[in-house]
Amino acid sequence: MQVYRRGDTGHVVAHVRSVLASLALPVGPEEGVSATDFDATLDKAVRAFQQQRGLSVDGIVGPDTLRALDEARRSLGDRLLYFSPSRPFVGDDVAELQTRLLNMGFDAGRCDGIFGRRTESALGEFQRNRRLAVDGRCGPATLRELHRLARVVVGGRPHELRETEELRRRGQGDSELTVAIDAGHGGRDEGWTALGLCERDIVAEIAARLEGRLLATGLSGFLIHSHNESPDERERARRANELGADLMISLHVDGAPSPRCQGVATFHFGSPRNASVIGSKLAELVQREMVSRTDLVDLRTHPRTWDLLRRTQMPTVRVELGYLTNPQDAACLAAPEFRDTVAEALLAAVQRLFLPPELDLPTGQLRLPAVSLH
Ligand SMILES: [Zn+2]
Incomplete structure (x- = not known):
């Protein structure tokens, strides 16, 4: 096979020049030089291209460089991509498709630019997820959806984006969103008792208020146990x-031996290295709403591997709404208006999680039920 280098002439040279130009490389030709002439400018561009693609940088256009040029000039949407076992599609369009799928959390395997079985199944998964016809082919409708999401999906946190999209879709859909509400104690299990107050009764009341508010805004709140019982964490998770x-x-x-301990903290599943993304997002929202609406000290959000957080299949948070053993926090918790505020903060956090960003208002400004999901 013929190779081309500086000094050569021919229509292949013109082809190489036009492909490199489409990749935004400066290719000349210089004044007085024909497009079919392999000049110094083109030589530089070929070397730059070889460098980018991990080829030997010699300025010689042989079979490898020609193949790489052929792959590079494909951009997503130029041709219909599907799994062809005998002659798989190869190119930058395939690589772009794989990158997009991976960024959204669909397992397309290694981003190698070859449309194999794994790319096909990831694409099918994407189509199923987006309620498109599932054929594993990257046709017009699938491309449209990929382009639409490209504006939302910026990469880096694929699973978060995927889960968030899922949540938003649920928030906008007709199916009822169900929030399981778990009052931390019940029956003979009183939790903390101090300063004439009992944790069991406080959280039961807040749980009931939250349930009412969820129902009022078209969401479904569900208390997973009655006031008279206190199932263990596994059982609570099982019910949810x-x-x-x-x-x-x-x-x-919460409570502590020292009356000086005070503040609100929210917990979600995970370890510092590997956290539940939606769980931590919900925890963050709950914490922010609580801190902006009350005078409680901000003890922040924390990942934990507690049974209740680990065994629940949905994003779960545990909120510690202040210290019963602290006089200031206890005074807050004793007031019915404060319990209302807590229920409102929790509802606002839930709504924010489901709302698309353009409908979201600054923290603490959501007035309920002004923004309804239905
Ligand atoms: Zn408790």
């Missing part, structure tokens, strides 16, 4: 799973 809840909020009030 069985219910098929979309989220779970577990309510507690």
